[in-house]
Amino acid sequence: MTTAISADRLKALQQAHPQVFTRPLAARLRDWGLWAACFALLGFGLWWINASPTRIWDGLGKLGFLVRFMWPPSDGGVFWEHAYAMMETLAMAFLGTVVAAVVALPLGFLGAKNVVPNWLFHFSLRRGFDTLRGIDSLVWALIFVSAVGMGPFAGVLAIAVSDVMVFSKLFAEAIENVERKQIEGVRSAGASPVQTLRLGVFPQVFPVMLSHLLYFFEGNVRSATILGIVGAGGIGLQLSDRIRINNWDEAAFIILMILVTVAVIDNLSRRIRTKLIDAAPQV
Amino acid sequence: MLELRKITKTFGQTIAVNNVSLNFPPGQMVGIIGRSGAGKSTLLRLINRLATTGQGDILFENTNIGTLAGRDLRAWRARCAMIFQQFNLVNRLDVLTNVLIGRIGTAKTLPVMFKHFSAQDRAAAALALDRLDLLPQALQRADTLSGGQQQRVAIARALIQNPSLILADEPIASLDPRNARFVMEALRKINQEDRITVICNLHTLDAARAYCDRIVGMAQGKVVFDGSPDTLTRQAVQSIYGDAGDADVEESLTSTLGAHLPIPAAAKQPQLADAAY
Ligand SMILES: Nc1ncnc2c1ncn2[C@@H]1O[C@H](COP(=O)(O)OP(=O)(O)OP(=O)(O)O)[C@@H](O)[C@H]1O
Ligand SMILES: [Mg+2]
Numbered sequence: 001m002t003t004a005i006s007a008d009r010l011k012a013l014q015q016a017h018p019q020v021f022t023r024p025l026a027a028r029l030r031d032w033g034l035w036a037a038c039f040a041l042l043g044f045g046l047w048w049i050n051a052s053p054t055r056i057w058d059g060l061g062k063l064g065f066l067v068r069f070m071w072p073p074s075d076g077g078v079f080w081e082h083a084y085a086m087m088e089t090l091a092m093a094f095l096g097t098v099v100a101a102v103v104a105l106p107l108g109f110l111g112a113k114n115v116v117p118n119w120l121f122h123f124s125l126r127r128g129f130d131t132l133r134g135i136d137s138l139v140w141a142l143i144f145v146s147a148v149g150m151g152p153f154a155g156v157l158a159i160a161v162s163d164v165m166v167f168s169k170l171f172a173e174a175i176e177n178v179e180r181k182q183i184e185g186v187r188s189a190g191a192s193p194v195q196t197l198r199l200g201v202f203p204q205v206f207p208v209m210l211s212h213l214l215y216f217f218e219g220n221v222r223s224a225t226i227l228g229i230v231g232a233g234g235i236g237l238q239l240s241d242r243i244r245i246n247n248w249d250e251a252a253f254i255i256l257m258i259l260v261t262v263a264v265i266d267n268l269s270r271r272i273r274t275k276l277i278d279a280a281p282q283v
Numbered sequence: 284m285l286e287l288r289k290i291t292k293t294f295g296q297t298i299a300v301n302n303v304s305l306n307f308p309p310g311q312m313v314g315i316i317g318r319s320g321a322g323k324s325t326l327l328r329l330i331n332r333l334a335t336t337g338q339g340d341i342l343f344e345n346t347n348i349g350t351l352a353g354r355d356l357r358a359w360r361a362r363c364a365m366i367f368q369q370f371n372l373v374n375r376l377d378v379l380t381n382v383l384i385g386r387i388g389t390a391k392t393l394p395v396m397f398k399h400f401s402a403q404d405r406a407a408a409a410l411a412l413d414r415l416d417l418l419p420q421a422l423q424r425a426d427t428l429s430g431g432q433q434q435r436v437a438i439a440r441a442l443i444q445n446p447s448l449i450l451a452d453e454p455i456a457s458l459d460p461r462n463a464r465f466v467m468e469a470l471r472k473i474n475q476e477d478r479i480t481v482i483c484n485l486h487t488l489d490a491a492r493a494y495c496d497r498i499v500g501m502a503q504g505k506v507v508f509d510g511s512p513d514t515l516t517r518q519a520v521q522s523i524y525g526d527a528g529d530a531d532v533e534e535s536l537t538s539t540l541g542a543h544l545p546i547p548a549a550a551k552q553p554q555l556a557d558a559a560y
Contacts, residue, residue: 185371185437188331189444190361190388195395199384203375 070252082238082254086261089234092152092227093220096159101213103164108171108209109197115175126172129165137162137223138230145231155232159220167212174208175201211276214269221265225258284308285330285448285480290339291504292325299325300337301504309447310478312471314491317501318524323484326501327450330482331365332356343447361388364441366451366470370433374426378417378436381425382408385443404443411439415469431462438469442477449473451483455490467494488520 005013014021075082109115111125141158148154178201186200228236235258242251285307292300300322307313315323328334330341332348341348343359351359364385372381386404387395394400400408412418415435420428425436434454441449451470455463471494474481485491491498492512500508500515500523508519 179374181367181369181371182373184333185365185367185440186373186384186387188333188360188365188367188371189384189440190357190359191384192357192392194392195387195390198396199376199380199387199398200373203373207375 066248069246069248072249073253073256074249075253076242076247076250082235082257085228085233085235085238086257088152089224089228089236090221090261090265092155092232092234093159093217093224095156096224097163097213097217097220099156099160100163100167100216101209103160104167104171105209107164107168108175111168111172112175114178115197115201126169129169129172133165133169135162137220138226141227141230141232150231150233152233155224155227155234158227158232159223163216163220167216170212171205171209174205174212178204207276211273214273214276218262218266218269221262284344286340286342287330288340288342290326290329290337290341292322292329292334292337298504300329302339303501303504303506304339305499305506305509307448307480307482309480310474311497312474312481312495313483313497313499314495315482315484315499315501316486316488316491316523321501322504323501324452327365327452327482327484330448331360331363331450333360333365357388361385361444362446363448363450364444364446366434366437366441366449366454368453368456370430370437370457372425372433372436372440375424377422377424378412378428379405379408379421381436382411382439382443385411385440388444407443408439411442412436414442415439429462430458431465434458434462434466435469438466438473442473446479448480448482451481453484453486456486463490470494488515491515 107125107129111122111129113119113122116122137158140161141155144154144157144161148157182204183196183200186196191199224232224234225236225239228234228238229240231237235254239251239254239258242248242254287303287305290300290303291298303322303326315326317323325334329336330348332351336349339349343362346359348359373384376384380398383400383404386400386407390400390404409418409421412421415438417432417435417439420432425433428436434457437454449470454470455466458466467490470481470483473479483491483495485495492515495512498508498510498512498515499506500519502523502525507522508515510519
């Protein structure tokens with residue numbers, strides 16, 4: 001039960017601690033200013049891209065048109081060709097992810113403060129990771145398609161290159177979070193630094209790395225379909241071909257195929273990841 | 284023979300170890316006691332060189348330990364095996380591999396990268412595990428064992444280092460009385476059968492009295508007592524534990540072993556003890 005506070009008391013409290021009762025004017029003005037700025041920015045953006053209800057309405061009409069063309073989806077009699085292309089996309093994602101992880105492994109160790117305790121080295125390497133991370137795999141794919149030609153190889157390179165830096169950073173962070181006691185046990189037995197990394201650090205971080213790898217594989221299956229569209233082969237290439245020649249029923253079939261595959265992969269990978277932390281293979 | 288000559292170690296403002304001189308003849312079992320922060324751990328870590336050297340000299344068979352580096356330093360670490368309060372096993376490796384880490388000082392780097400150890404090393408590990416009644420658990424992951432079992436794995440690891448010296452930093456502070464007794468028994472047996480010097484930090488008086496030939500008392504980084512257990516009088520105890528002494532120094536209060544239980548009888552049945560853990 002609460003007892004009411006007398007008016008005098010209240011007044012005294014209000015005078016003594018005004019900040020408890022009303023926020024300072026400056027803070028309130030700042031909040032309102034921020035909200036107003038956000039809405040202004042949103043309104044300006046919509047105006048800038050010529051957004052209007054009529055355009056949405058027209059677009060919806062055309063979309064309905066397309067959907068009618070899409071139904072019923074059809075494999076165009078070349079189901080196995082699509083399946084093969086899908087496999088190619090999965091392989092592209094898998095290879096790209098694994099290559100990225102393998103390259104990132106030594107980089108991760110180098111980037112960890114507790115492995116190379118030189119802050120200048122650490123700082124420049126980490127900034128390097130961050131900078132290269134800014135380039136999306138789609139950009140890399142465009143570059144590699146020009147460099148090594150169309151096909152899945154360009155896709156693998158694009159995925160690998162765009163993920164190496166993120167992996168390096170994540171691996172470095174995992175390595176920085178290892179338990180010191182376990183490492184000290186190995187060191188106290190006379191292990192060299194490299195041996196300590198192998199037997200004291202690596203077993204601790206391996207499950208974390210594997211879990212990151214799986215998570216990125218999930219995402220890369222999705223990116224790999226997009227990469228196909230810019231020429232890196234696989235199911236994306238099939239899809240863009242069908243759309244280009246207005247074969248909407250086949251396009252719909254391919255889209256459904258992608259949806260199912262992605263869902264299956266996500267599900268499997270999530271299950272494996274949750275099991276991993278407990279039951280990781282000993283390395 | 285290990286000799287510490289006026290060693291001092293400071294961390295910033297704190298003097299963790301203050302002008303300590305001690306002599307450890309081979310084969311002795313020494314208990315180091317003292318309040319938290321007295322510098323016991325630091326002393327052991329200085330000997331094993333896990334802590335960087337401060338002032339003073341540490342001599343082992345006329346080699347200056349303080350100046351060792353690289354391969355020699357690692358060889359020295361292998362020779363003075365370390366046992367920790369928290370066991371410090373690699374959780375995700377199996378028991379066998381954890382024990383094999385004891386051979387890392389003499390192993391070549393490349394095979395270790397593939398966790399490849401010689402048949403000799405594996406045999407030594409198996410024998411050590413058997414000695415500590417842990418052979419059946421050899422392929423279990425280390426973190427699936429009980430605390431007492433983990434500490435015995437750590438002792439097995441220490442054993443296959445073929446050490447001249449075992450340094451144990453509060454090996455029983457994280458264990459229940461039964462397991463504590465069994466671990467102390469194991470250390471004592473190794474000390475007597477293999478003539479390995481054991482230097483053991485202990486939180487409690489009764490463990491030190493029960494198992495050690497000699498007790499060293501530390502307070503604020505200094506050695507304030509050095510003698511056999513029967514010369515550890517009430518006054519001596521008070522000088523070690525200081526004002527906090529008085530009531531605290533009641534031996535039953537500083538007990539991890541359940542001081543009034545007969546020690547050897549219970550310790551002879553490790554399986555039973557572990558089943559109860
Ligand atoms: N790495 C370190 N950095 C800074 N200070 C340290 C470090 N290691 C130990 N000290 C300090 O040195 C002093 C002695 O610590 P030490 O761990 O040797 O004590 P201890 O006798 O082992 O205590 P406990 O019984 O609690 O384990 C303490 O004041 C501690 O805070
Ligand atoms: Mg300590």
